[in-house]
Amino acid sequence: MTAARLITPGALGALIANRCEPGAVTVIGLTGSVAAGQSTLATELAAVLAPRLRVEVVQTDGFLLPNDELESRGLMLRKGYPETYDIAALSVTLEAARVRPVRIPGYSHALYDVDPALARTIDRPDLVLVEGLGFAPAGGDSSVAQSLDSLVYLDATEEDLEHWFVERFMALWRAAEQDPSSFYAQFRTMGETQARGFARTVVWRRINLPNLQEHIVRARPLADILLHKSRDHSLRLVRPDSPAWG
Numbered sequence: 001m002t003a004a005r006l007i008t009p010g011a012l013g014a015l016i017a018n019r020c021e022p023g024a025v026t027v028i029g030l031t032g033s034v035a036a037g038q039s040t041l042a043t044e045l046a047a048v049l050a051p052r053l054r055v056e057v058v059q060t061d062g063f064l065l066p067n068d069e070l071e072s073r074g075l076m077l078r079k080g081y082p083e084t085y086d087i088a089a090l091s092v093t094l095e096a097a098r099v100r101p102v103r104i105p106g107y108s109h110a111l112y113d114v115d116p117a118l119a120r121t122i123d124r125p126d127l128v129l130v131e132g133l134g135f136a137p138a139g140g141d142s143s144v145a146q147s148l149d150s151l152v153y154l155d156a157t158e159e160d161l162e163h164w165f166v167e168r169f170m171a172l173w174r175a176a177e178q179d180p181s182s183f184y185a186q187f188r189t190m191g192e193t194q195a196r197g198f199a200r201t202v203v204w205r206r207i208n209l210p211n212l213q214e215h216i217v218r219a220r221p222l223a224d225i226l227l228h229k230s231r232d233h234s235l236r237l238v239r240p241d242s243p244a245w246g
Helices: 009-017 038-048 067-073 087-096 156-180 185-189 190-215 216-222
Strands: 026-032 055-059 102-104 120-122 127-129 152-157 225-229 235-240
Touching: 009 102, 009 225, 009 235, 026 038, 026 216, 038 055, 038 127, 087 102, 087 216, 152 216, 156 185, 156 190
Parallel strands: 026 127, 026 152, 055 127, 152 225
Antiparallel strands: 102 120, 225 235
């Protein structure tokens, strides 16, 4: 295997731009574990590519089933698992985005739910950069992956992912002190040490880590571009068109 080399968002953007077909809508997925940093990387790539391409970033979180439906199905503690997404709507929307304007649902991390106020319409951009979960085949359904022209997988060690997840949880926990409507306001009864322990032992190790190990990682062998992210947030290109890493 060729040694992984450092790569900047600019160089990664050039690699992605080379996969775009002039005059057509290119759809590229960006996935990895919860807390790997897909949203941040997607924003950086959109900024890098903006001078050359019209880019729309789409979050798969918008295609999560609403909380009331997850509650009724007993799935709230499995949020982010394959069965909590409207996979059919996601795949149909990505296919339709190639030929006509489509309405994209939005998701609020503060509310921890789909937010109709964040929905927007995209109209045949040069590149649709789809970031989040939901790309791994589940139950024999690989329709979302088949809707993509290319897939980028953002890999990291489980230790680093846990660290980033806990820090993100705590940032939302702190923000909730000034926002009683936040989903995380319910955790403000906990002290900081207790909240940090809850994020690590309950939310990460019992929910998000098993989801990574059992489901999300199945998208890694499908990736056309495989990246590895270090604790300092530097990126290494393992290699383009790699079937696996590690």
